[in-house]
Amino acid sequence: MTDFINPKESKTSVSETIKDVTEGLGVDYVFECTGYHPCLMKPLKPQN
Numbered sequence: 381m382t383d384f385i386n387p388k389e390s391k392t393s394v395s396e397t398i399k400d401v402t403e404g405l406g407v408d409y410v411f412e413c414t415g416y417h418p419c420l421m422k423p424l425k426p427q428n
Contacts, residue, residue, distance in 0.1 A: 383401050385397050385398065385401070
């Protein structure tokens with residue numbers, strides 16, 4: 381399954397959106413495609 385998360389379209393944090401989309405399971409892989417350093421670091425933080 382592939383989902384794209386646009387933080388501008390969500391009222392919750394990216395971490396919370398990931399938890400909601402995956403029903404609390406989290407993700408196995410993250411692809412960050414903007415090249416913007418702060419965006420790169422967010423998915424690398426633990427989701428628990």
